[in-house]
Amino acid sequence: MRTAVALLAVIVGTAAPAFAxxxxxxxVSDATSRTKIILDDIVSEASLQNLMQTLTSxxxxxxxxxxxxxxxxxxxxxxxxxxxxxxxxxxxxxxVSELNVRGxxxxxxxxxxEVKDQQGRPMNExxxxxxxxxxxxxxxxxxxxxxxxxxxxxxxxxxLVDDLIKLVDQAGRLGAYASxxxxxxxxxxxxxxxxxxxxxxxxxxxxxxxxxxADAALxxxxxxxxxxxxxxxxxxxxxxxxxxxxxxxxxxx
Amino acid sequence: MFLRRWLVALTLLAxxxxxxxxxxxxxxARPSVFSGAAVNVVVLPYSVPPSVRSSSAVGExxxxxxxxxxxxxxxxxxxxxxxxLVGDAQDECTPEIVLDKLLGRQGGxxxxxxxxxxxxxxxxxxFESGADLYLQSFVQFLRPGTTETVDVxxxxxxxxxxxxxxxxxxxxxxxxxxDLEDIQRQFRSARLLYTQPNSSSRSVEIPDRGESLxxxxxxxxxxWVQLEPMDRGSNRKFERGWLQVRSTDAQWSLRAKMPExxxxxxxxxxxxxxxxxNSQAIVDASLQGAESAIARYIEGWGxxxxxxxxxxxxxxxxxxxxxxxxxxxVALLRARGADAGLAEARTHFERAAALASHSSDARNLxxxxxxxxxxxxxxxxxxxxxxxxxxxxxxxxxxxxxxxxGNLGVIxxxxxxxxxxxxxxxxxxxxxxxxxxxxxxxxxxxxxxARRS
Numbered sequence: 111m112r113t114a115v116a117l118l119a120v121i122v123g124t125a126a127p128a129f130a131x132x133x134x135x136x137x138v139s140d141a142t143s144r145t146k147i148i149l150d151d152i153v154s155e156a157s158l159q160n161l162m163q164t165l166t167s168x169x170x171x172x173x174x175x176x177x178x179x180x181x182x183x184x185x186x187x188x189x190x191x192x193x194x195x196x197x198x199x200x201x202x203x204x205x206v207s208e209l210n211v212r213g214x215x216x217x218x219x220x221x222x223x224e225v226k227d228q229q230g231r232p233m234n235e236x237x238x239x240x241x242x243x244x245x246x247x248x249x250x251x252x253x254x255x256x257x258x259x260x261x262x263x264x265x266x267x268x269x270l271v272d273d274l275i276k277l278v279d280q281a282g283r284l285g286a287y288a289s290x291x292x293x294x295x296x297x298x299x300x301x302x303x304x305x306x307x308x309x310x311x312x313x314x315x316x317x318x319x320x321x322x323x324a325d326a327a328l329x330x331x332x333x334x335x336x337x338x339x340x341x342x343x344x345x346x347x348x349x350x351x352x353x354x355x356x357x358x359x360x361x362x363x
Numbered sequence: 364m365f366l367r368r369w370l371v372a373l374t375l376l377a378x379x380x381x382x383x384x385x386x387x388x389x390x391x392a393r394p395s396v397f398s399g400a401a402v403n404v405v406v407l408p409y410s411v412p413p414s415v416r417s418s419s420a421v422g423e424x425x426x427x428x429x430x431x432x433x434x435x436x437x438x439x440x441x442x443x444x445x446x447x448l449v450g451d452a453q454d455e456c457t458p459e460i461v462l463d464k465l466l467g468r469q470g471g472x473x474x475x476x477x478x479x480x481x482x483x484x485x486x487x488x489x490f491e492s493g494a495d496l497y498l499q500s501f502v503q504f505l506r507p508g509t510t511e512t513v514d515v516x517x518x519x520x521x522x523x524x525x526x527x528x529x530x531x532x533x534x535x536x537x538x539x540x541x542d543l544e545d546i547q548r549q550f551r552s553a554r555l556l557y558t559q560p561n562s563s564s565r566s567v568e569i570p571d572r573g574e575s576l577x578x579x580x581x582x583x584x585x586x587w588v589q590l591e592p593m594d595r596g597s598n599r600k601f602e603r604g605w606l607q608v609r610s611t612d613a614q615w616s617l618r619a620k621m622p623e624x625x626x627x628x629x630x631x632x633x634x635x636x637x638x639x640x641n642s643q644a645i646v647d648a649s650l651q652g653a654e655s656a657i658a659r660y661i662e663g664w665g666x667x668x669x670x671x672x673x674x675x676x677x678x679x680x681x682x683x684x685x686x687x688x689x690x691x692x693v694a695l696l697r698a699r700g701a702d703a704g705l706a707e708a709r710t711h712f713e714r715a716a717a718l719a720s721h722s723s724d725a726r727n728l729x730x731x732x733x734x735x736x737x738x739x740x741x742x743x744x745x746x747x748x749x750x751x752x753x754x755x756x757x758x759x760x761x762x763x764x765x766x767x768x769g770n771l772g773v774i775x776x777x778x779x780x781x782x783x784x785x786x787x788x789x790x791x792x793x794x795x796x797x798x799x800x801x802x803x804x805x806x807x808x809x810x811x812x813a814r815r816s
Contacts (some may be wrong), residue, residue, distance in 0.1 A: 315721050
């Protein structure tokens with residue numbers, strides 16, 4: 111009996127956190143903001159406080175930069191304390207649809223852990239998880255571009271804070287993702303001019319990044335959607351804007 | 364230095380005694396400006412992420428020093444108000460809430476902005492690690508209800524340009540702990556009100572907690588400002604006194620560590636010139652101050668930048684692109700339509716566009732100066748027909764941009780109207796003329812909508 115209880119405790123103990131980590135968050139349902147980015151907990155092993163604080167600080171500042179510079183969009187960045195996704199698979203169709211309806215453009219989470227490199231040497235790793243809601247919605251409908259993914263950044267334990275800041279800074283990447291998210295969402299609601307503007311901006315912003323595999327795929331996707339904005343505008347009988355003009359190219363430049 | 368003193372002297376003579384005002388420790392929940400001032404600067408406390416709580420009050424203290432440094436640098440423009448806010452950045456002390464209140468979009472401000480005046484908001488984030496302080500500042504500038512634009516005349520027509528943004532993040536910087544201690548020491552010394560502009564004279568301490576305190580700035584002498592208490596409902600009374608904004612022993616200047624304060628000085632001069640455009644003397648002096656301060660910012664923006672000083676790759680390209688655009692605006696305004704101003708502005712706009720290639724407004728600024736130069740000095744090898752295609756491509760990437768659309772209408776008119784003295788290569792073939800006329804006609808309703816907007 112005691113063994114069975116212990117076993118049950120182990121099962122519950124491992125399963126419950128995974129379930130509990132994508133907990134509900136009041137920021138998601140906050141009706142005062144129709145366009146928002148959600149920042150979840152940054153979780154850390156006790157020995158990696160330095161890396162965790164650097165990551166937290168940079169993500170906060172990077173998101174403030176996105177909010178400040180994303181022209182024409184009333185964007186809010188809202189923290190979700192206690193929300194800890196375990197990975198991209200948490201963002202299934204039901205969850206992502208709800209986030210989309212609530213005006214969430216992106217959700218970001220992070221973790222810092224001790225890992226070993228291929229030679230077995232200890233390394234510190236800061237992983238940043240992203241879900242770009244409109245792209246994830248498309249991905250769940252069989253489109254191959256990743257809408258939810260984790261980007262790991264590794265550093266030797268002796269790395270100085272200055273270098274950690276360079277390692278984890280996401281300003282350029284978040285700017286590109288935010289433009290892609292706004293553009294993609296505008297495309298879904300047939301706001302062709304705004305979609306085209308943001309998607310072309312996203313395409314240009316991606317060219318300035320050191321791209322990961324996900325970034326390369328997202329860059330291509332932004333380019334494709336920018337073309338879709340022109341095609342959609344041409345086919346829309348209600349639309350009378352510039353994209354209806356003869357000679358407007360599908361490509362941005 | 365001589366010029367600066369001369370400008371200060373000029374403004375002191377030209378303006379009423381109560382041309383500048385400051386208020387310290389104003390609660391964010393009830394922010395305020397000096398509605399009678401032509402340009403207001405509001406400094407929010409530098410915040411720390413909730414999970415990275417710092418033990419010191421360095422965020423608020425840094426905000427207070429930014430305020431004082433700003434007073435000293437922009438007092439020369441006259442008619443300014445500088446307010447320091449205090450409160451919790453996680454609550455009501457966010458730039459969007461404060462701005463909404465100051466613009467009267469939501470209630471809560473004690474005094475709101477007057478239409479037509481200028482406002483600069485400064486806020487930031489800090490993070491302490493070991494012996495270092497990491498900070499990042501953000502700046503927003505505006506005139507309520509007005510988008511900052513510049514006009515470039517071409518023959519009898521006008522092309523317009525706007526900035527890529529009026530709010531941006533500055534480069535994140537590192538300040539060593541010894542400089543942090545200097546901030547705190549400077550903060551303490553900047554809370555003493557002396558009877559004379561001399562640190563050996565009698566002094567009284569201004570409390571750093573509790574109610575807000577407002578002062579008129581009645582004189583400036585070197586690093587000293589004379590303050591006269593203002594009756595704004597405060598119970599605390601002070602005599603007129605002198606405050607030392609920069610300590611004399613410090614080889615340390617806040618502006619050397621935070622070059623963005625030069626940008627604040629520059630944009631304040633630009634806004635002053637716009638707001639007080641009915642006085643040519645004020646416009647000239649303000650634009651000269653703006654030009655010099657923005658140039659110093661562009662020269663020094665990379666100081667202590669943690670992510671490096673390559674603006675194309677360090678994640679904050681707009682922190683250099685927008686000041687360059689503004690410097691181009693100032694060059695055009697100072698030149699009052701002369702060709703030299705156009706050439707200088709084009710150089711700045713091109714550098715800005717290289718940094719902000721995603722911005723159609725950045726590329727539009729380059730296009731309008733190129734077009735103006737082409738029409739002012741017609742050359743055989745540069746027929747203007749190509750500008751139609753260039754601006755159409757630009758509009759294709761930002762189809763809702765009313766400024767670019769309005770310019771496209773002007774460009775069609777310019778290209779289709781024969782230019783006196785233009786080279787033979789500028790002549791359009793009948794087919795080209797027909798095609799361009801057809802394009803212009805098909806855009807007429809869109810262009811007229813853009814002109815109305």
